[in-house]
Amino acid sequence: MEKKNCLILALDVTDRENALRIANEVSEYVDSIKVGYPLVLGEGLGIVKELAELAPVIADFKVADIPNTDRLICEHVFNAGADAIITHGFTGRDSLDSCVKVAEEYDRDVYVVTEMSHPGGVEFFRPVAETIAQMAADAGATGVVAPATRPERVRDIRKIIGDDLHIISPGVGAQGGSAADVINAGADWVIVGRSIYNSNSPADAAMKICNEMKC
Numbered sequence: 001m002e003k004k005n006c007l008i009l010a011l012d013v014t015d016r017e018n019a020l021r022i023a024n025e026v027s028e029y030v031d032s033i034k035v036g037y038p039l040v041l042g043e044g045l046g047i048v049k050e051l052a053e054l055a056p057v058i059a060d061f062k063v064a065d066i067p068n069t070d071r072l073i074c075e076h077v078f079n080a081g082a083d084a085i086i087t088h089g090f091t092g093r094d095s096l097d098s099c100v101k102v103a104e105e106y107d108r109d110v111y112v113v114t115e116m117s118h119p120g121g122v123e124f125f126r127p128v129a130e131t132i133a134q135m136a137a138d139a140g141a142t143g144v145v146a147p148a149t150r151p152e153r154v155r156d157i158r159k160i161i162g163d164d165l166h167i168i169s170p171g172v173g174a175q176g177g178s179a180a181d182v183i184n185a186g187a188d189w190v191i192v193g194r195s196i197y198n199s200n201s202p203a204d205a206a207m208k209i210c211n212e213m214k215c
């Protein structure tokens with residue numbers, strides 16, 4: 001994904017009409033649109049192709065299965081037009097390798113979850129986040145997902161993965177994180193959902209976040 005605004009829209013609305021309206025309104029401010037279960041279960045995987053005409057799409061399916069099932073999921077998602085996929089790492093190196101292999105075949109990107117942004121994200125992830133980050137680097141993933149709610153953890157994870165991998169970071173706005181703080185801590189992109197799509201003016205909300213980051 002090309003870095004222009006350092007902002008990824010998390011498009012967690014559940015219907016096509018709103019999704020396309022909001023995506024159109026903010027497309028000049030975002031480098032990518034992240035879609036996940038809420039929208040894809042609401043409208044089907046076909047929505048990915050429509051959104052991909054506006055911006056590269058990251059499919060946030062937090063893939064977490066055996067290697068063969070992961071392969072099938074990644075193939076579906078890339079065939080549907082997604083530019084990247086988010087996968088879990090706790091399922092182990094062979095599962096991650098399977099996603100990275102498919103991504104290489106399709107020339108697409110893989111981001112691996114390290115420690116999640118919500119309060120419960122520390123319960124199980126905290127002790128293994130660094131190990132998962134190292135595994136993502138060793139496996140040749142494009143980057144990792146790390147929490148904007150804890151910029152200090154983004155800093156820790158950046159030290160482990162070095163400069164070759166990207167960090168995409170959710171948790172800005174509705175979850176309390178600051179876009180500027182997490183970019184300063186080493187994230188490449190922030191991922192923002194509710195603060196943009198629930199705003200009366202999604203474009204203004206997106207522009208404000210871009211201005212804050214001065215990316």
Ligand code: XMP
Binds near residue numbers: 062116117145173193
């Ligand atoms: P909000 O509305 O909180 O949306 O701005 C955040 C978006 O990011 C997703 N999310 C995460 N995805 N690791 C991930 O891979 C995380 O730690 C994480 N935290 C939030 C969330 O599902 C929503 O789409």
